[in-house]
Amino acid sequence: MWKWLHPYADPQRAYRLSERLQPWFTLLALMFICVGTVWGLAFAPSDYQQGDSYRIIFIHVPAASMSMAAYMGMATAAFVGLVWQIKLADWAAAAIAPIGAVITFIALFTGAAWGKPMWGTWWVWDARLTSELILLFLYLGVISLYASFEDKVVAARAAGILTLVGVINIPIIKYSVEWWSSLHQPSTIRITEESTMAPEMLYPLLINILGFGFMIGAITLVRFKAEILARNGMRPWVRELATATGAK
Amino acid sequence: MNPRRKKRLTLAVALIFGVAAAASLLLYALNSNLNLFYTPSEIINGKHDTGIKPEVGQRIRIGGMVTEGSLSRDPESLHVEFAVHDGAGGSVMVTYDDLLPDLFREGQGIVAQGILMADGKLQATEVLAKHDENYMPPEVAEAMGKDHQKLDYGAQQKAGAK
Numbered sequence: 001m002w003k004w005l006h007p008y009a010d011p012q013r014a015y016r017l018s019e020r021l022q023p024w025f026t027l028l029a030l031m032f033i034c035v036g037t038v039w040g041l042a043f044a045p046s047d048y049q050q051g052d053s054y055r056i057i058f059i060h061v062p063a064a065s066m067s068m069a070a071y072m073g074m075a076t077a078a079f080v081g082l083v084w085q086i087k088l089a090d091w092a093a094a095a096i097a098p099i100g101a102v103i104t105f106i107a108l109f110t111g112a113a114w115g116k117p118m119w120g121t122w123w124v125w126d127a128r129l130t131s132e133l134i135l136l137f138l139y140l141g142v143i144s145l146y147a148s149f150e151d152k153v154v155a156a157r158a159a160g161i162l163t164l165v166g167v168i169n170i171p172i173i174k175y176s177v178e179w180w181s182s183l184h185q186p187s188t189i190r191i192t193e194e195s196t197m198a199p200e201m202l203y204p205l206l207i208n209i210l211g212f213g214f215m216i217g218a219i220t221l222v223r224f225k226a227e228i229l230a231r232n233g234m235r236p237w238v239r240e241l242a243t244a245t246g247a248k
Numbered sequence: 249m250n251p252r253r254k255k256r257l258t259l260a261v262a263l264i265f266g267v268a269a270a271a272s273l274l275l276y277a278l279n280s281n282l283n284l285f286y287t288p289s290e291i292i293n294g295k296h297d298t299g300i301k302p303e304v305g306q307r308i309r310i311g312g313m314v315t316e317g318s319l320s321r322d323p324e325s326l327h328v329e330f331a332v333h334d335g336a337g338g339s340v341m342v343t344y345d346d347l348l349p350d351l352f353r354e355g356q357g358i359v360a361q362g363i364l365m366a367d368g369k370l371q372a373t374e375v376l377a378k379h380d381e382n383y384m385p386p387e388v389a390e391a392m393g394k395d396h397q398k399l400d401y402g403a404q405q406k407a408g409a410k
Contacts, residue, residue, distance in 0.1 A: 048389030
């Protein structure tokens, strides 16, 4: 059933594929983020209650949703790596972790900067904010665990187990605003029913979420390629690649 | 699937389910303690599941809507008093001696932290504005009759502020 996937478990092929995909992800990311951000910041109408301050939503929400999506991507890779012991999956998980940490930090920072003028405080220990902070610590834990073993097979196993343990935090972040009373408002974008946002604000937001997704994809490919090269430094194809690019 | 992979698959799935079960039990046990605030009716009648009422002198947070027409200001100082109510019909008076956030309006959701006084009032040390998940342009809000008026300061208060 998965036969067609097997050739891509070869580092060289995976490297080539990432190299081919990377410009497309970069291009799409630039396009979507430019359109979404300019539309959102300059052309979308201001909000009836928050005025122009709400516009930070065009960065905050894409960053927050992608911080969770990146974690799910990392967890899937870690799961495949643990069960089938495919090294490429381990490297992919290791490539995503720092990106997820940065995007989580962006979500927390923009949230705090938004909270100060609107709520009147930078930070509250409510369920949503606290669980998102735990997500940042999970990312930092995975990064440091992967970095602290010389043997990368052992490192990936340790980091993978922590990643799987942390998966439980994702539904907690998602539903924290529904299960408990919090200062953070419930979700605006609904999948099953109509979103509680005017369409001329919603479209740039959705475009930016897509754009952030492509951006994370593009940066992941860069880091994934670097990880493949770092782990295969002794292979002939890497040496050939190095001499070929060095000769240019 | 070979037996070694099968074993690892079982272990990984067991790990995920085990952590999920532990976390759900933990969160279930903590349940109402994870709420950021008491609602006014919970202060009056106690929490739904445990019936625990906050004691006088306890430092708590209250969350609810500012009752329309309940806001009264002291023209000489920053002292304000307003009622906070919820959908269940409870209402608690809040007193506050500092600057209110910009989004504070009558009919607006707020979260106030403070000490519960013997007369049932909450002496707040911090008032935070809560906003909802609805975003719309002002014209749409006006058409829906949801336009929020900024707090109207009387001539007396404006004179007092100078």
